[in-house]
Amino acid sequence: MADLFTRGEQPEYLFWVGCAGAFDDRYRKVTRAFAKILTHLGTSYAVLGKEESCTGDPARRAGNEMLYQMQALQNIELFSRYGIRKILTICPHCYNIFKNEYPDLGGNYEVLNYLQFLDMAIREGSLQVNADLLQKTPITFHDPCYLGRGNNMYEESRKILRKLTGNLVEMERNRSFALCCGAGGGQYFKEAEKGEKEVYMERIEEALRTDPKIIATACPFCMTMLTDGLKYKNKEEEVKILDVAELVAQALGL
Amino acid sequence: MAKQLIFIFTLLVAVGVFAFTISRIISYFRFTRACFPIRNFGKRFRVMLNVAFGQTRIFRRPATGFLHALVFWGFCVILIGSIEMIIDGLFGTDKILKSLGVVYDIIMASGDIFALLVAISIIIFLIRRIFLHIKRFEGIEMKAISHVDANIALTLILLLMLSLTGMNIAYIDCQHRSGEEIAGIYPISTWLTALFSGISEEGLHTWFEVFWWVHIVLIFIFANILPYSKHFHVFMSVPNVFLSRLEPLGKLPTMDHVTREVKLMLDPTTAYAAPAEDAPVERFGVKDVEDISWKNYFDALACTECGRCTAVCPANLTGKKLSPRKIMMDVRARMKEKGPGMVRQGHEFADQKSLLRDYISMEELWACTTCNACARECPININHPTLIVDLRRYLVMEEAYAPGEIKSVFSNIENNGAPWQYSPEDRLQWAKNLEMNRI
Numbered sequence: 001m002a003d004l005f006t007r008g009e010q011p012e013y014l015f016w017v018g019c020a021g022a023f024d025d026r027y028r029k030v031t032r033a034f035a036k037i038l039t040h041l042g043t044s045y046a047v048l049g050k051e052e053s054c055t056g057d058p059a060r061r062a063g064n065e066m067l068y069q070m071q072a073l074q075n076i077e078l079f080s081r082y083g084i085r086k087i088l089t090i091c092p093h094c095y096n097i098f099k100n101e102y103p104d105l106g107g108n109y110e111v112l113n114y115l116q117f118l119d120m121a122i123r124e125g126s127l128q129v130n131a132d133l134l135q136k137t138p139i140t141f142h143d144p145c146y147l148g149r150g151n152n153m154y155e156e157s158r159k160i161l162r163k164l165t166g167n168l169v170e171m172e173r174n175r176s177f178a179l180c181c182g183a184g185g186g187q188y189f190k191e192a193e194k195g196e197k198e199v200y201m202e203r204i205e206e207a208l209r210t211d212p213k214i215i216a217t218a219c220p221f222c223m224t225m226l227t228d229g230l231k232y233k234n235k236e237e238e239v240k241i242l243d244v245a246e247l248v249a250q251a252l253g254l
Numbered sequence: 255m256a257k258q259l260i261f262i263f264t265l266l267v268a269v270g271v272f273a274f275t276i277s278r279i280i281s282y283f284r285f286t287r288a289c290f291p292i293r294n295f296g297k298r299f300r301v302m303l304n305v306a307f308g309q310t311r312i313f314r315r316p317a318t319g320f321l322h323a324l325v326f327w328g329f330c331v332i333l334i335g336s337i338e339m340i341i342d343g344l345f346g347t348d349k350i351l352k353s354l355g356v357v358y359d360i361i362m363a364s365g366d367i368f369a370l371l372v373a374i375s376i377i378i379f380l381i382r383r384i385f386l387h388i389k390r391f392e393g394i395e396m397k398a399i400s401h402v403d404a405n406i407a408l409t410l411i412l413l414l415m416l417s418l419t420g421m422n423i424a425y426i427d428c429q430h431r432s433g434e435e436i437a438g439i440y441p442i443s444t445w446l447t448a449l450f451s452g453i454s455e456e457g458l459h460t461w462f463e464v465f466w467w468v469h470i471v472l473i474f475i476f477a478n479i480l481p482y483s484k485h486f487h488v489f490m491s492v493p494n495v496f497l498s499r500l501e502p503l504g505k506l507p508t509m510d511h512v513t514r515e516v517k518l519m520l521d522p523t524t525a526y527a528a529p530a531e532d533a534p535v536e537r538f539g540v541k542d543v544e545d546i547s548w549k550n551y552f553d554a555l556a557c558t559e560c561g562r563c564t565a566v567c568p569a570n571l572t573g574k575k576l577s578p579r580k581i582m583m584d585v586r587a588r589m590k591e592k593g594p595g596m597v598r599q600g601h602e603f604a605d606q607k608s609l610l611r612d613y614i615s616m617e618e619l620w621a622c623t624t625c626n627a628c629a630r631e632c633p634i635n636i637n638h639p640t641l642i643v644d645l646r647r648y649l650v651m652e653e654a655y656a657p658g659e660i661k662s663v664f665s666n667i668e669n670n671g672a673p674w675q676y677s678p679e680d681r682l683q684w685a686k687n688l689e690m691n692r693i
Binding site for chain 2: 017019021022023028031032035036047049050051052053054056058059060061062063064065066067069070071073074096100101104105145146149150151152176177179180182183184185186187189190191192193194195196197198199201202203
């Protein structure tokens with residue numbers, strides 16, 4: 001972003017990578033996949049790179065409003081310095097906070113989640129995926145809370161996945177009934193409170209009951225939690241957990 | 255005339271006791287905080303029609319949902335008849351609304367059918383509660399009194415329906431035998447008149463009076479028990495839906511007084527320019543009931559402890575202590591405990607207890623994933639997660655308390671702009687060897 005700015009250029013989108021997209025080994029692959037799709041589409045975008053910081057979401061949901069607002073106000077200032085108007089996110093938590101919570105602090109942007117973006121590109125015809133690759137592969141989709149219940153976004157993911165496979169299977173609890181992976185509200189970063197079971201085990205068992213080859217999701221934290229569950233179930237060989245962006249990139253041969 | 259006088263007296267007692275109860279509850283609202291303003295009436299009406307009158311959330315569990323919807327719709331129709339009874343009682347008239355003609359026929363016919371449907375539903379509810387062990391009705395917050403409370407309310411409704419039907423049967427039979435015109439249509443009761451065939455016309459008159467009085471007195475008793483019961487939702491749920499938070503569930507309310515402080519921190523020059531604040535220093539977050547918003551309290555009063563929230567809570571489902579229903583019940587119980595003291599002595603009243611810790615434990619608070627399943631499920635749009643986060647806000651910002659790992663997250667965000675201890679320098683690692691657009 002800084003480079004473009006010094007050259008006096010303005011990209012259409014800011015692609016907000018997010019902490020997991022930047023630091024989590026597994027999720028970096030998703031970031032790469034989505035970046036490749038953006039390149040494939042010839043989208044005008046830029047990333048903030050070293051200047052990107054935390055949105056403040058984990059702090060806020062753990063009760064640290066002070067730290068959240070400090071992060072948010074600094075980010076808003078950075079965005080206005082670069083004249084950013086459209087933000088593209090992968091992480092549902094980043095999406096939710098930009099879309100719903102930054103406006104309260106004066107940060108108003110057109111915020112798009114990558115699923116909306118991909119769905120739009122497919123509908124407009126600019127993105128033509130090869131449906132032969134996955135054909136009849138059974139895929140089940142785990143709804144991230146902050147896309148689904150948080151922002152009523154249930155169908156974009158499914159529309160995209162139906163382009164890729166004729167065999168999209170639903171878990172018993174899906175869409176607004178979907179069970180959380182157990183990561184939200186700061187849980188990702190701490191040991192779970194005392195209980196009988198891990199939330200991700202409950203969810204992975206439900207996912208496995210659909211006999212999928214692929215469990216697709218759209219959130220870095222869901223991915224980690226479900227992957228942990230899959231490891232405990234010793235099913236890593238038979239079942240893959242992939243992000244929607246990875247599946248689309250594959251189908252595009254990228 | 256004597257009947258009229260007795261009725262007026264009964265009505266006055268019922269209204270008087272009710273007004274006393276409600277004024278006490280209203281006085282507790284004085285100690286709650288402001289939250290969102292009530293705008294957007296169009297949207298609010300739509301939400302009310304959908305969620306309250308359309309029972310859309312209730313239908314998320316289709317079978318029991320359908321039974322509840324029957325009870326609710328029946329209640330709405332039968333309410334019209336009850337209003338008529340009150341007018342008749344006050345003015346000594348006889349079925350004053352019958353001049354409505356066909357409309358009256360429809361109201362009475364549906365009321366008559368609904369009375370039976372409601373009675374059947376209530377019997378099923380009672381069987382479910384008494385004989386079947388339904389997990390949703392259990393839990394640490396469900397004490398014996400909660401079950402008694404539920405069963406009393408259900409029994410009262412059943413008696414209301416039986417007395418209503420009895421009254422209708424006696425009325426039809428009386429009119430029929432004396433050859434007078436029957437106002438309204440009563441499909442079920444007409445069919446049931448055979449039950450009363452052995453009774454003389456005189457006797458029928460007496461039965462009619464008995465049912466009439468039993469029905470109206472039960473209504474008065476029911477209305478006055480409700481505010482002390484979980485069934486207060488009969489009054490509170492429709493307004494609670496109307497007053498719903500209209501924001502997306504993902505959005506948390508912003509704390510404006512934190513914004514002021516943060517702006518001062520980020521730009522110290524404004525510190526001198528800022529006028530001295532006269533506003534009393536408000537506590538960050540929620541420690542006790544005087545810190546909750548009026549909506550939190552409204553939610554707590556409207557909650558009928560159905561447990562649909564707890565039944566979908568990922569923490570609760572996996573054996574953790576958190577139960578969203580308990581959070582609402584705790585708020586109501588704590589206000590009941592502390593409210594009277596605050597009414598007497600004002601905000602300063604303290605009883606060495608608080609909502610946080612004495613009612614809601616750390617373990618419950620830190621088990622929440624803010625997934626919003628509870629809020630999505632609640633049939634009357636109660637919002638639990640915002641209150642849970644408000645309780646966390648108090649802990650973190652007033653007591654600097656948080657689980658160790660969460661504290662590290664805070665310091666990492668502060669120091670290197672990420673929840674982990676990675677350097678911002680590495681933020682572009684993912685793009686290594688990746689061909690990027692050159693714009």
